[in-house]
Amino acid sequence: MSFYNATPEDFKDVLARMDELGSATTSNHYPIGWAHAMNTPFQWAKQVASHFGGTRNGW
Amino acid sequence: MEAGTGFPGYNTMMPRAAARSPKCSSRTATTPPWYGKNHNVPDWQTSQAGPFDLWPTGLGFEYFYGFIGGGTNQWAPAIFENIKPIEPPHDAKDYFFDKDMADHCIDRIRLLHAVAPAKPWLRYYAPGHVARAAPRAQGLDRQVQGQVRSGLGQAARGDARAAEGTGRRPQDTKLTPRSAGIGAWDELDADHKKVYAP
Numbered sequence: 001m002s003f004y005n006a007t008p009e010d011f012k013d014v015l016a017r018m019d020e021l022g023s024a025t026t027s028n029h030y031p032i033g034w035a036h037a038m039n040t041p042f043q044w045a046k047q048v049a050s051h052f053g054g055t056r057n058g059w
Numbered sequence: 060m061e062a063g064t065g066f067p068g069y070n071t072m073m074p075r076a077a078a079r080s081p082k083c084s085s086r087t088a089t090t091p092p093w094y095g096k097n098h099n100v101p102d103w104q105t106s107q108a109g110p111f112d113l114w115p116t117g118l119g120f121e122y123f124y125g126f127i128g129g130g131t132n133q134w135a136p137a138i139f140e141n142i143k144p145i146e147p148p149h150d151a152k153d154y155f156f157d158k159d160m161a162d163h164c165i166d167r168i169r170l171l172h173a174v175a176p177a178k179p180w181l182r183y184y185a186p187g188h189v190a191r192a193a194p195r196a197q198g199l200d201r202q203v204q205g206q207v208r209s210g211l212g213q214a215a216r217g218d219a220r221a222a223e224g225t226g227r228r229p230q231d232t233k234l235t236p237r238s239a240g241i242g243a244w245d246e247l248d249a250d251h252k253k254v255y256a257p
Contacts, residue, residue, distance in 0.1 A: 011251070018254050024134040031255045036241050043235035051235070 001027045061102045061129075071101040073113055081119030092122035092167060094160050095185035098129050107144070115183075116141045124163045126156075126187060133157065133188050157188050 002009045014021075014028075021028045035045050039053035046054030060071035073079075081090040093115040100113050105127050115123035123141050131137050136156045138145045148154055164182060171180060237243070247255065 011254075015250050015254055021254075024132075027132075032241050033244060033255060036237060041232055041234055044238070053235075 003029070060099060073099065073118075075112075079118045081121070090119055090121040091181040091183050092164075093120045093125060093183040093185075094123075094164050095125040096130070096187050097123070097125055097127050097185075100127050107142075109142075111142050114142055120183065122167065124160060125185070131156070131187060136187070157186050160186065 017026065020026050035054070039045060039058045042053035042056060042058060043051040044053045049055060063070040097115055104110055104113060111117045114127070115125075123139060124145075126136055126138050128137075133156045134154060136147055138147065138156065138159075147156070147159070164184065168180070168182075171178070242251075244252075
């Protein structure tokens, strides 16, 4: 939820709690690299609508 | 939907003149029920005061079991059955909305199959766990851990070669550039790799 509250996240905190990722005690997303990879071959993600990443089926 | 933009039509209001998909199928098949995420109701129309014409049942879907908005907690979700708020069970320790939603979907398929087995049907099925955050059902992580590491690990390298030979990729396709804000896999340190692809 830190993203929605514009609170920068310290990677060390994420690393320390990585076993909790995906559980009821966190509200994490997957890393941005996954988003970009899953949107291949389109550029960006759905917020940049003109490039179709995230709004069309990727490979 | 939370916001409009300064372009014609981008105001979160689906006009009545626009055909809705259930209207196209209702003559020959059951009108589809909608399960899971519905992020199409304008924010100010999501309360019990309505109006409900832009809710799934208002659009012509025969049934709705899911959440209104971009996402919800999958262990304690804010869900609706049609327009009625549903309180998830507080005493079920392993409650997870994906399973609840699947159970509701299966129940209805069985019901309709018993009543009208020859009638074709369609489901609108949008699981919530991938909608916003990345929660996982208890125990599922261990089942898929190896696959995630090898499959998504390849993808994280920005490697589109996985699609080669599948026939889905035209030979002359050029990859779009990766934004500088997205780190390359090979440049990540060991800790980042551990968290990003456990």
